[in-house]
Amino acid sequence: MLDINLIRNNPDLVLSDLKKRNDTEKLLWIDDILTLDKEWRTLKSKTDELRHRRNKVALEIGILKKEGKDASEKIKEAAEIPKKIEKMEKEMNAKREKIDYYLKRLPNILHDSVPVGDENSPIKVVGEKPQFDFEPKSHIDLAENLDIGDFERAAKIAGARFFFLKGKLTVLDFALQYYAMEFMIKRGYEPIYPPYMMNRKAYEGVTDLRDFEDVMYKIEGEDLYLIATSEHPLTAMYLDEILNPKDLPKKCCGISACFRKEAGTHGRETKGFFRVHQFNKIEQIVICKPEESWEYHEELLKNATDLFETLELHFRVVNICTGDIGTVAAKKYDIETWMPVQNEYREVVSCSNCTDYQARRLNMRYRTKEGNKFVHTLNSTCIATTRALVAILENFQNADGSITMPKVLRKYTGFEKIEKE
RNA sequence: GCCGGGGUAGCCGAGCCAGGUAAGGCGAUAGACUCGAGAUCUAUUGUUCUCUGAACACAUGGGUUCGAAUCCCAUCCCCGGCGCCA
Numbered sequence: 001m002l003d004i005n006l007i008r009n010n011p012d013l014v015l016s017d018l019k020k021r022n023d024t025e026k027l028l029w030i031d032d033i034l035t036l037d038k039e040w041r042t043l044k045s046k047t048d049e050l051r052h053r054r055n056k057v058a059l060e061i062g063i064l065k066k067e068g069k070d071a072s073e074k075i076k077e078a079a080e081i082p083k084k085i086e087k088m089e090k091e092m093n094a095k096r097e098k099i100d101y102y103l104k105r106l107p108n109i110l111h112d113s114v115p116v117g118d119e120n121s122p123i124k125v126v127g128e129k130p131q132f133d134f135e136p137k138s139h140i141d142l143a144e145n146l147d148i149g150d151f152e153r154a155a156k157i158a159g160a161r162f163f164f165l166k167g168k169l170t171v172l173d174f175a176l177q178y179y180a181m182e183f184m185i186k187r188g189y190e191p192i193y194p195p196y197m198m199n200r201k202a203y204e205g206v207t208d209l210r211d212f213e214d215v216m217y218k219i220e221g222e223d224l225y226l227i228a229t230s231e232h233p234l235t236a237m238y239l240d241e242i243l244n245p246k247d248l249p250k251k252c253c254g255i256s257a258c259f260r261k262e263a264g265t266h267g268r269e270t271k272g273f274f275r276v277h278q279f280n281k282i283e284q285i286v287i288c289k290p291e292e293s294w295e296y297h298e299e300l301l302k303n304a305t306d307l308f309e310t311l312e313l314h315f316r317v318v319n320i321c322t323g324d325i326g327t328v329a330a331k332k333y334d335i336e337t338w339m340p341v342q343n344e345y346r347e348v349v350s351c352s353n354c355t356d357y358q359a360r361r362l363n364m365r366y367r368t369k370e371g372n373k374f375v376h377t378l379n380s381t382c383i384a385t386t387r388a389l390v391a392i393l394e395n396f397q398n399a400d401g402s403i404t405m406p407k408v409l410r411k412y413t414g415f416e417k418i419e420k421e
Numbered sequence: 422g423c424c425g426g427g428g429u430a431g432c433c434g435a436g437c438c439a440g441g442u443a444a445g446g447c448g449a450u451a452g453a454c455u456c457g458a459g460a461u462c463u464a465u466u467g468u469u470c471u472c473u474g475a476a477c478a479c480a481u482g483g484g485u486u487c488g489a490a491u492c493c494c495a496u497c498c499c500c501g502g503c504g505c506c507a
Contacts, residue, residue, distance in 0.1 A: 041471075048476045055442095055476090058488040062441040071487080078487035242431060242467095244449095367431065369450065372468090 001361045002106050004099070007033055017109050020116050021322045029102045040095045047088045054081040104209065108357040110322065111294075111331040118323040120334070126305065127314035129338055130395050137401065138341045139393035140272040143169065145401050146418055151271055160270050161262060161277045163386075168418045172392070172405070173280060173385045175412035177255065180282040180383040183307055184253040189284060192252050194233035196259075197224040202236040205362035208327040215260045230254025231379040234285045235358055243366040243375065249288035249296065253382060256281065273386040274346070282382040289366065290356065293376035297353040300380035301333050304349045307382060311406045313391050314338040316345055330355045335381075337391045348387045351380035 007014055011030050018027045057078040064071040115121045143149030148169035154162040165173055181191050203216070203225055217226040227233055234254045243250075258281050269275040284303060286296045301317065308315050320332040329352035336345035356374040359365070365372040396404045402419035410416055 044469095044476085045471065048470080051476060052474095054487080059441075061487050066441085075487045081487085244431070367449075372431095 001103050001357060002109070003356075003360065004033075004037065004103065006109075008037065013109065014106070018107075020110060020114075021107065023107070026106060029106065033099060033102050036095050036099050040092060040099065043088055043092045043095070047085055047092065050081055050085050050088070054078060054085070057081075104204070104361070105327075107327040108330050108355060110325070111353070113319065114325060114331055115319055115321040117321055120318040120321050120324060122316050122318050123333075124305070124317040126309055126316070127312070129314055130340060132340065132397075134399040136340045136394060136397055138272070139390045142393050142397055142401060142403065143273075146403070146420055148418060149273075159277075161275060163273060163276060168413070168415060169389070171413050171415075172409070172418070173389065175409045176383055176385050176388055177280055177282055178412050179409055180307060181253060181255060183310075184282065184284065184303070184382055187303060188251055190252040192230075192234060192254055194227065194230050194237075194254055194256055196227055196256060198227055198233055198236065199223045200225065202239055202362075203232065205239060206232045206235050206328075206358050210327075214263045217259050217261060226259035227256060228260050229258045229281060229379075230256040230283045231285060234283065235287070235354075235377050235379065236362055238287065238364045239362045241364060242372055243287075243364070245289070245366050245368065248366055248375065249286050249292065252285050254281075254283040254285060256283075258384070273390050276386055279384055279386040281384040284380045284382050286378040287364075287375050288378070290373065290376050293353050293355060293378060296378055297331065297333075297351070300378055301335075301351045304335055304351060304380055304382060308335060308337065308348070310408045311388070311392070313395060313406075315348070328352070328354050328357055330357070333380075337387075337395075339391065339394055341394050346387070346390075348384065348391060349381040351378075353378050 002014065007030065011034065015027060015030055018030075057074050061071045061074050061078065064074065137145075140149075140151065144151075146169075148166050150164040150166060151162075154164050185191060197219060200223055203212075207228075211228065212225075215228045219225070231254065233256075234252060238250075257278055259278050260276075262275055262277060265275060273279075284300050286293075286300065288296055305315075305317060315335050315337040318334050318336060320329075320334055325332050331353050333349075333351040334347050335349035335351070337348045338344075339346045354377045356376055358377045359374040364375055364377075366375050392406065393403055396406065398404060400419070402417050405413055405416050405418070
């Protein structure tokens with residue numbers, strides 16, 4: 001959410017940002033907000049005056065009664081006031097609701113370095129494409145031939161985009177999680193298991209509202225949603241709190257399953273691990289002072305690139321453009337690993353600085369000499385196991401259909417290879 | 422799920438029975454004292470606004486009343502006991 005003061009005092013900045021995003025609809029909102037805000041403030045001062053009068057008269061009544069004098073004249077006056085206030089408040093609330101509707105839907109202000117347009121700009125490449133002297137198989141074929149994954153039976157009992165992991169692939173999924181958690185602990189991040197469900201209030205604090213339809217599973221009859229990522233509970237954790245500056249930055253890594261509807265992606269990657277309704281993810285979170293957030297954004301990216309480098313995967317880092325960045329982030333990097341079968345780079349990590357956008361919606365502040373200020377929130381994938389599994393299966397496959405384990409994972413898997421048994 | 426007790430500021434906590442301006446302590450910040458620190462003393466320390474002033478705020482939402490932290494109703498959460506339970 002944007003600061004209403006920013007729109008009052010510097011509407012041009014907000015407008016130029018929306019132009020960068022080519023969001024012509026929301027451009028028109030700003031004038032509307034400014035008008036509504038002005039009207040709302042006028043009403044606010046009028047109702048404040050009425051309340052002042054009511055408070056004053058009520059106090060006078062108390063004094064008169066204590067002195068044993070007649071207060072009926074004052075009581076008559078005071079009894080009239082609440083009706084007037086109520087009428088004005090209705091008008092105010094209608095305006096407030098409209099303002100909030102707009103405010104909640106306006107996107108974050110972008111960082112200057114975000115590329116304008118529809119082209120993400122690559123900023124780094126690590127490693128090289130693996131060379132195969134045979135025709136590489138898709139991870140789906142590899143998993144089915146090795147009998148370490150079952151998509152058909154998962155579809156039978158749960159639907160498309162679900163899967164069973166079996167045998168050594170189950171172990172590999174676990175190994176990835178444990179390796180990533182240990183990696184983050186060594187770098188000073190606290191591991192945290194969050195609740196897998198969250199209520200709407202907390203959810204609206206962390207997410208783009210469109211996500212409710214696109215990604216969220218709702219529990220029927222309850223105010224609960226299955227989490228789409230541990231970023232959500234970990235960021236919402238300090239909802240309505242004022243943090244001690246001594247406790248900042250909060251650096252942690254979330255460990256959880258993630259649940260996503262993947263609405264609007266029918267027909268795309270319906271089989272396999274790439275786009276699924278449920279997967280495991282280790283997530284990095286930083287909650288910090290505003291002046292530190294750009295530094296931590298680079299730190300989160302470095303953690304993720306270092307991790308993927310140790311997994312011996314070839315990847316590139318891209319700076320996400322205004323056309324793809326979404327509502328919440330001020331700047332976002334993706335890591336895309338090379339997928340030899342698809343013959344393209346595909347997203348495995350998303351690393352965002354949300355500045356104070358989530359903090360304002362969550363009312364999450366820290367104490368300073370000049371008063372309470374909103375914190376900045378950042379998040380980045382450390383490893384999403386299913387996408388990493390796709391990359392590992394396809395990049396580490398051998399001519400006989402077996403999979404060699406990346407060296408750093410062998411300590412955790414207990415085996416060097418997955419082969420037909 | 423049942424019974425009982427609770428939810429007040431960054432934290433602790435009085436006020437609630439009996440409606441009439443939100444005590445006090447800790448912590449934090451500033452100043453005094455000090456070479457400096459500590460101790461001590463003084464001031465400030467919920468939010469917002471069109472800021473010499475005002476409004477709002479005692480878990481959340483309603484209600485009663487001229488006036489609600491206080492009385493009534495509903496909901497959420499916490500603690501204790503009982504029950505159930507992987």
